[in-house]
Amino acid sequence: MSLPHALLGLLAVRPRSGYELTKAFERDLGRYAWQAGHTSIYPELNRLAGAGLAEVTHEGPRGARTYAVTPAGRAELRTWLLTPPKQAKVRNEQVLRMFLLSALDPADALVVLRRIAESTDQGVTELRKIREEHAAAPVTGAEGFGQLAAEYGLRQYEAVRGWAHWAIERLEREQGADGAAENP
Amino acid sequence: MSLPHALLGLLAVRPRSGYELTKAFERDLGRYAWQAGHTSIYPELNRLAGAGLAEVTHEGPRGARTYAVTPAGRAELRTWLLTPPKQAKVRNEQVLRMFLLSALDPADALVVLRRIAESTDQGVTELRKIREEHAAAPVTGAEGFGQLAAEYGLRQYEAVRGWAHWAIERLEREQGADGAAENP
DNA sequence: TAATTCATGTAAATCGTTACATGATTAT
DNA sequence: ATAATCATGTAACGATTTACATGAATTA
Structure with missing residues (x-):
């Protein structure tokens, strides 16, 4: 159960309302982490x-309440971050799909892989642009948050992108070999 | 809810008992995907x-029942893999920890990052060894499963490893700059 | 003034984990 | 014999999602 710590972490960067936290989850955190x-x-x-x-x-206005983390909350967050479990819980539907891809015949698998390649190509381009724009910014505490996380997201995207292209090439070579097997 | 599809995918590789499926989740799937x-x-x-x-x-013996996927199950799995949702569900405690790292002061963050760097160094080495061992094996259907997934896992590890080392260097440079600020 | 966005909540249903429970087979 | 491993399950609890619900403030 990591939700409380995710909230404390976001509030540690700066105070926010529940509504703003919800949007933070939709944008950044929810896309990669939680x-x-x-x-x-x-x-x-x-x-x-x-x-x-x-x-x-x-x-x-509109009953909006801004929350901030207390010293006790900060201490709790610190303890949680400094004492990680041996085996963390993982549940990523996207990754699951990739793991199960070989249950498809190569033609179907290629359709899925090409779609992944396309969307990660796009994602990498977008994130790189965002990084260049913020590259000049100072690296103090709260802003560092976004930069560490953004770099993580980018490298993650690049890894998936590289893998998808590698897998496509591999499958295409296999299929090509099948078709050309008769004429040496 | 992806569990049924995860099970169909594993059974599509080869028939297994619930007990064997449970161990497959402990080993491979559960570490990266689900x-x-x-x-x-x-x-x-x-x-x-x-x-x-x-x-x-x-x-x-011992009431063990081996399950296999039916043609209907294979069709269901195929449909699921070919129609991915726009936004897949993600919940990864490890990644969450990395995203929240900047809520710590640099000294604490470095402790965590060095631990991540160490464990991913190790993970990359292990997975590379496993890959070399299986590199000679044939690439037919069921075995291909393991190879696509293994490569994915390896690249994922390498990405985290690269990120951790990058972040460490960055934080160390920052701290070094603080310490040296007085004597130009 | 109508639509949109902001802002917060509750209730029911579903899903997942932890704890409990049992017994057969194999290895020491 | 004893311990370890194989093998399957149920029940209670806790977490999450979906659907329902409301109203204030802003924008067109």
Whole structure:
């Protein structure tokens, strides 16, 4: 159960409302690391506040409440980050699909792989552009957050992209070899 | 909910018992793609059999039942693999930890990063060895499964490893710059 | 003023994990 | 004989998702 720590981590960067946290999950965190919807986030914020790990620091229009992490929350987050479990829980549907790809015949597998190659080509291009734009920015605490994470996301994309192209080439060579087997 | 498809995919490679499937999740699938314990696997196998997507083909000692995927199950798996959702579900505690790393002060972050670097160095070495050992093997259907997945796992490890070393160097340079700021 | 976005919540249903439970076979 | 491993299950609890619900503020 990592949701509370994900929330504490985001609040440690800067205070936010539940609504803003929800959007952070949709954009960055949820794409690579941990997804959660507002229906888990709001109750969890209440629990964190009840436990003294977060607190409401500001109330805005439309009942918006800005939460900040407390010193106790910061300590909890630090402990959690410094004591990782041996085997972390992994559940990634995209990766699962890649692992099961060989259950398809090569023609079908190629369709899927080409789609992956295309979308990761695009993803790499986008993320590289974003990185170049922010390359000049200072590297202090809160901003460092985005940069470490962005670099991680980019390298992840590049790895999948490289793998997809490698797999395509491999499958194509195999198919080519089948077709050309009769004439040496 | 991808568990049924994960099971169909494994059974598509070759028929197995629930016990063997459980171990496959512990070893390969669960490390990178999708974790599941026997308490989800056994009931799910019964559901798949009830739905005609899998069937018991053999009964061994100790009540062991070997399941195989049916033609309907193969069709279901194919459909699932060929129609991916826009946004797949991701939940990876390890990656979450990396995303939240910048919430720590640089000294603590370096501790965690060095641990990651060490364990991925090791992982890359291990997986490379395994790959070399199997490099000579033929690349037909069922074995291809392992090879695509193994390559994916290796590249994933290498990406994390590269990122960790990059982040360490960056943080060390930052700290070094702080310390040397007084004497130009 | 109508539509959109902001902003928060609850309830029911589904899904997953942990703990509990049992017994057969094989290895020491 | 004893321990380890094989092999399957159920029940209770906790976490997550989906559907439902509401209203304030902003934009067109």
